Each structure stands twice: as C-alpha cells, then as structure tokens.
Amino acid sequence: DAGITQSPRYKITETGRQVTLMCHQTWSHSYMFWYRQDLGHGLRLIYYSAAADITDKGEVPDGYVVSRSKTENFPLTLESATRSQTSVYFCASSESRGWYGYTFGSGTRLTVV
C-alpha cells in the first residue's frame, strides 16, 4: 500500500544498545523528517533530509544518527540508547517544501530500560 510506514510499532531495548527505527515512504517525497514526542514537549525535530544523501540536524539531534541512501528510506539510529530517549518517534514526509503539510507515519513507541 502507498503511504509512509514505520517499524517497529513498539520496541523495548536496554540502555547502551544500538537500535534502529525504520521509515519507508512510497510517494518519492523529497523531504523526510524524524520527530520525537514527549509529554509536555509536543513534537521536537530530531533530523530531517531534503533529498537522498542530504541530511541536517533539527532541535534535538544528540545521540541520534540518520542516513538516507535511497529517497524512500530514512532510518533513525540510536547509537547507545539512554533512558531519556524513551519516547514516541514519528517519521514524516512531504513533497516540495512542506506547503501541503507533512504526512506522518503511525509512530514507534520506544522504551529504554
């Protein structure tokens, strides 16, 4: 099906482990984004990408790594997970420059224990 999919939906990992959250979109949108959502903070931008092989930091990039070797995929890696990274992570994509708004994935709920 066309759309934007995130996997896994739920993940529990231990402190210090590396974990990768996947995001795949089928629209060939140029722009892709990763946000985290925490109570009281709304959504905060972690990283974004304007095209394949072009990425840039958002508001809260520390502890995260992204890559975009293909237009349709934008994985987010936590190199050494910490409890403060327990959150709900949303991936989003947009065509052009976001004028039509973002389309969000369903989110990944990550718990670091």
Next chain:
Amino acid sequence: AQKVTQAQTEISVVEKEDVTLDCVYETRDTTYYLFWYKQPPSGELVFLIRRNSFDEQNEISGRYSWNFQKSTSSFNFTITASQVVDSAVYFCAPAGDNFNKFYFGSGTKLNVKP
C-alpha cells in the same frame, strides 16, 4: 527559528459547545506559514489547515474556522458545535520561509464530553 506557545494545556467542553484553541507564535521571518494538526487518541497526526502570513483572511470550513491576526501573532482555531470525535490533542505549527522545518507547540488536549 519559530517558536510557538499553546497556553491551554487541556480544555474540557460538553458536546455542541464551541471551543477555541489558542496559538501564539514568534518568528523573524517576513514570510511564514502556519499549520494546525490533530492527534486523536489513536495516535496518528492529521493535517488540518494552513495559512500564509500574507493572507490574513479568516476562513470557515464546515465546523472549523481559524482566526489569523498578524498584529498579535496569533493563529487561533475554533471548532463550532463540538463533537465527541473532536477529542484529540491539537498542535499549532509555524514554519518559516524555508518551511521544510516545522516547529510544533506543546499541544492542547481537547476533551469533548457527551
């Protein structure tokens, strides 16, 4: 960068009441864009409306209307005759001229009781 304040953390209304969600933003851009998103209890984020900074005409779309006032940097969203299905968290999100980055407010949780 943009900043946005949604001072109302949570609002509770009874069905059929009108409710206005407030949004105040800060920006240094002369041209910018304003969006509202809805997040129902199921968790997905749904795009609702957008405005340009150079278009202050307010609009009504069904039960939704919005009031954009550049002079006070406010972009308020009103639901008329609220319904239980309107219960959700609503986010205001300004974006600058290079609007590939959205900055979301902390959200307002709306509870509509039957």
